[in-house]
Amino acid sequence: MQITRSTDYGQSPVGPGGGAGYTYEPITKLVAAAADANPSPYAAQNNDFLIEVDASSQNVQVTLPAASGSKGQHKMIKRSDAAFAAANAVTVITADGSLIEGAASQSLNAQNSVIELKSDGTVWQVIGGSNSAAWGHVQPIANIAPGASPYTYTAQAAGSVVVTGGTVSNIQLKRGATTIAIAAVSPGVVPVSTGDQVITTYSVVPTMSFVPR
Known part of the structure; x- marks a missing residue:
């Protein structure tokens, strides 16, 4: 899998024009290859914020860190295939088996679908996104x-x-x-x-x- 990360993250002590500090939110781009393991795995890092997944060539599985050690962490995962492959799955699970909004896993089934998550220290909660009825948007038949x-x-x-x-x-x-x-x-x-x-x-x-x- 090709992994590309933006290098800007963390808190800047000085904002533009010498004003108050501001936060960079890093972007991680995942591009799975047909030759990768099926599903192609990626372990989300503590400083990952937006994870963009290209599953054009292979199924992809994103593993969130354990909820117990990630309290307050905020992550967004977006499916952005170069050529949408409906037969390929993008699945989100957790490293310790903790639930994601009451389920063992969540899936991104549509092009440009997004799931937004936050850990409360016990489970990962879905706080936004667009992909399924659970996230406020129903996919077509x-x-x-x-x-x-x-x-x-x-x-x-x-x-x-x-x-x-x-x-x-x-x-x-x-x-x-x-x-x-x-x-x-x-x-x-x-x-x-x-x-x-x-x-x-x-x-x-x-x-x-x-x-x-």
Whole structure:
């Protein structure tokens, strides 16, 4: 992964024209390469403020420092792919497994999506951004293009897979090593978390959509 950091950070003792001091907020740019580990990991530094992520070529995982040692830290993470790759995920987790707004992880699923975070010493709180309903902005429904039956769709984010029409004989939800059957009705609505797989068997291709949470 290519990592570029601005060098200006910290408190300047003297502002422009000799006035009061002011704060520089550093920018860190991450550009993942196809040859990187999947997902390509980045451990956020204490002095990172804005982290811009380019996931055009690979999934990226940003790891926040432990909330317990980061009380008061303020970070923003923005997805800014050079060429938006909807199939690639940008995921935010924590180094110690502490929660981010009640969840183990958060994802940036849209171009120019942003999450703004602050640690209260126990968890990382989401205090702003635009990407999901939890942050005050709902992403649009995405069409899914089914392939040959049985077709497997892997969720890149939390939401629901909706299956309508066609001639569907079986719908299954797979999470890890566990697979369960879902009633093959129309419409079929299957709630999913990131990484879940929805396996649909049919003789006539149905219409499938993903509804972000």
